[in-house]
Amino acid sequence: MTERRLDAAGLRRRTQELLAAHPPAATDRQTFLEARFDAGLAWVHYPEGLGGLGAPRSLQAVVDAELEAAGAPDNDPRRIGIGLGMAAPTILRYGTEEQQRRFLRPLWTGQEVWCQLFSEPGAGSDLAALGTRAVRDGDDWVVDGQKVWTSSAHVARWAILIARTDPDLPKHQGITYFLCDMSDPGVEVRPLRQITGEAEFNEVFLTGVRIPDSHRLGGVGEGWRVAQTTLMNERVSIGGMRLPREGGMIGPVAKTWRERPELRTHDLHQRLLRLWVEAEVSRLTAERLRQQLAAGQPGYEGSGMKLAFARLNQEISGLEVELRGEEGLLYDDWTMRRPELVDFTGRDAGYRYLRAKGNSIEGGTSEILLNIVAERVLGLPAEPRTDKDVAWKDLAR
Amino acid sequence: MTDLLYSEEEEALRAAVRDLLTDHCDAAGVLARAESEAPHDLALWKSLAEGMGLAGLLVPEEQGGQGATHREAAVVLEELGRAVAPVPYLTSAVVATEALLACGEEELLARLASGRTVGVLAVALHLAPGAAFPAVRVQDGVLHGELTGIADAAAADVLLVPAEDGGLYAVDSDAVTVTGQVSLDLTRPVAAVRLDGAAGRRVGDAGPAVRRALRAAAGLLASEQFGLADWSLTETVRYLKERKQFNRPVGGFQALKHRLAQLWLEVVNLRAAARNAADALARDEDADVAAAVAQAYAAPVAVHAAEEALQLHGGIGMTWEHPVHLYLKRAKADSLAYGTAGAHREALAGLVDLQAP
Numbered sequence: 001m002t003e004r005r006l007d008a009a010g011l012r013r014r015t016q017e018l019l020a021a022h023p024p025a026a027t028d029r030q031t032f033l034e035a036r037f038d039a040g041l042a043w044v045h046y047p048e049g050l051g052g053l054g055a056p057r058s059l060q061a062v063v064d065a066e067l068e069a070a071g072a073p074d075n076d077p078r079r080i081g082i083g084l085g086m087a088a089p090t091i092l093r094y095g096t097e098e099q100q101r102r103f104l105r106p107l108w109t110g111q112e113v114w115c116q117l118f119s120e121p122g123a124g125s126d127l128a129a130l131g132t133r134a135v136r137d138g139d140d141w142v143v144d145g146q147k148v149w150t151s152s153a154h155v156a157r158w159a160i161l162i163a164r165t166d167p168d169l170p171k172h173q174g175i176t177y178f179l180c181d182m183s184d185p186g187v188e189v190r191p192l193r194q195i196t197g198e199a200e201f202n203e204v205f206l207t208g209v210r211i212p213d214s215h216r217l218g219g220v221g222e223g224w225r226v227a228q229t230t231l232m233n234e235r236v237s238i239g240g241m242r243l244p245r246e247g248g249m250i251g252p253v254a255k256t257w258r259e260r261p262e263l264r265t266h267d268l269h270q271r272l273l274r275l276w277v278e279a280e281v282s283r284l285t286a287e288r289l290r291q292q293l294a295a296g297q298p299g300y301e302g303s304g305m306k307l308a309f310a311r312l313n314q315e316i317s318g319l320e321v322e323l324r325g326e327e328g329l330l331y332d333d334w335t336m337r338r339p340e341l342v343d344f345t346g347r348d349a350g351y352r353y354l355r356a357k358g359n360s361i362e363g364g365t366s367e368i369l370l371n372i373v374a375e376r377v378l379g380l381p382a383e384p385r386t387d388k389d390v391a392w393k394d395l396a397r
Numbered sequence: 398m399t400d401l402l403y404s405e406e407e408e409a410l411r412a413a414v415r416d417l418l419t420d421h422c423d424a425a426g427v428l429a430r431a432e433s434e435a436p437h438d439l440a441l442w443k444s445l446a447e448g449m450g451l452a453g454l455l456v457p458e459e460q461g462g463q464g465a466t467h468r469e470a471a472v473v474l475e476e477l478g479r480a481v482a483p484v485p486y487l488t489s490a491v492v493a494t495e496a497l498l499a500c501g502e503e504e505l506l507a508r509l510a511s512g513r514t515v516g517v518l519a520v521a522l523h524l525a526p527g528a529a530f531p532a533v534r535v536q537d538g539v540l541h542g543e544l545t546g547i548a549d550a551a552a553a554d555v556l557l558v559p560a561e562d563g564g565l566y567a568v569d570s571d572a573v574t575v576t577g578q579v580s581l582d583l584t585r586p587v588a589a590v591r592l593d594g595a596a597g598r599r600v601g602d603a604g605p606a607v608r609r610a611l612r613a614a615a616g617l618l619a620s621e622q623f624g625l626a627d628w629s630l631t632e633t634v635r636y637l638k639e640r641k642q643f644n645r646p647v648g649g650f651q652a653l654k655h656r657l658a659q660l661w662l663e664v665v666n667l668r669a670a671a672r673n674a675a676d677a678l679a680r681d682e683d684a685d686v687a688a689a690v691a692q693a694y695a696a697p698v699a700v701h702a703a704e705e706a707l708q709l710h711g712g713i714g715m716t717w718e719h720p721v722h723l724y725l726k727r728a729k730a731d732s733l734a735y736g737t738a739g740a741h742r743e744a745l746a747g748l749v750d751l752q753a754p
Contacts, residue, residue: 257751264754272751273742277693284669288401295402301669304662373661374654377632383647
């Protein structure tokens, strides 16, 4: 075979070959996605054989544009965000070759949905204090405990799981990372209804769940380090979105303001303009972060993006409820549902207002993020630690 | 497409300006000069403007300038803000220069670009782009009247004076009386300019020239404000790592860590807004909105940063000896300069169609 270059032209040619061999109109969706994965065009920056070509990440856009133009199906990334954004980079970094071959293909095609079993009722901000136990039993581990705030658990086939394998060690050292089969009879998923009325998240009870040792990711006791890869990828994905002006939560409010002059007051006008400016500046900061990443100069802005995103979403949606006057007294629907997808701006003002309350809690509370900025970015002294050299089993709880 | 980063050349420019300021613009010197008869540092100005050729950044090469853009001028202003340098860069190399560019005037423009002449637009510092501005009388071919609140007028060789006939007149500073006003900002003092039959040369129409000059000023002032805010944050973080009370560094208390982290976020946002304004002015695309957004955001952040710096320094921050007050005074005066944040928000209401009730 002649050498094939990994530039834009080369990738365009490979994409055309894929489309010729598997015309989207005449190919079943799953078959097409598998063929795309096998052609290395799923995520071109991944290694060959694992859905990629070891090409620069920026060239993915070339492939996506060609496929979109040809009307090819995509893998519905919003439905499988946890798999793509969190499980996959962790499996790529820490998985054995066998694990990578077994899991990445169905993960990427969406055949197998993933969820994340990290937070617990007693381990939120202090995630490393988690108490779900995994005990070795022959070739298996037996897991018992309770996880919470698990999106997609009710549709997931697999989970990334961290559990305590040695309670006699200090908390960060006794944790191990597993890939957990959600169809195990010991896994029970219960909806967790939230203030919006629906149940976007779940509680997951693990009772005698058996996980083969071959589904351990990374070494025994190395789970905390492995989990850092997952968590860092979670925060990066929040800053990476590219929005047009008025692209976020400010959009619906500005639209209402323009279309409903009868709702306008001077007080609301002052507040709206302030928030509009802040939303625009936040958008520019996110865009600057994106440009820094593309230029290979990672900036610290990412650590703060989620802080700004949460506060702005809350203030803007709060303003919107007030702006609506009498309609602000209403709510679209309190029916308990279990949505598969979450769209922060997809429903009415009341929903947006309530859902935004979670933005400063999920994925690291704003208070913890402020600590992170102060310590990692500004280099201020760390919080005093009383739990570092104490065995997990002796910690106060 | 908007480029919000700094190029290698821009970073090199920053390093050169910073080196010069480190050697020739320390806080103690700035403070001593502020109370002297000559509040402007003209030796420093000569090094920046003539020596490094920075006065002509916005002027095309064929007109005697460097042919650079607002992006480079913004980098210079960041560094000047970081040092609260008492030089007429914003007023001469940006505001007066933009006014002359709008007029299509070449002789005086080239003199300003060379740095050998300091030009100042005789419009009060607090006026926003688009605001009405006072003008002097023209009688028998000479100018009569008084204009106040003119920043850096004391350092000017030439004043650009709007007149009631709609013209913008170049007037030698020898032909007018400049009286320094006791100013809140010690490092960019304002002055009253009195014209008693001063001879002037009409260089163009005042309306469009003032408008263009003040828009560029508002947009680029955000970079100076970023410099002020970044100094305030950096210096406060440094001090709080060092200062000990209750047997530990004060910077380890969570209440203060969170305040500084919030401030960091504001400063990071301000940099993006300021870069966006500089880039938009350089490309003359979306510049009205970009300048208004930058100014609506920058003014409160720079003031907040200086106020936090003062408070978190404790007693030492309240002394005349410590430089933080120079930054606070500049930041507060800057919050009025070229229109308040509120004036720019009002402008945005029209620009992005979010009309008042």
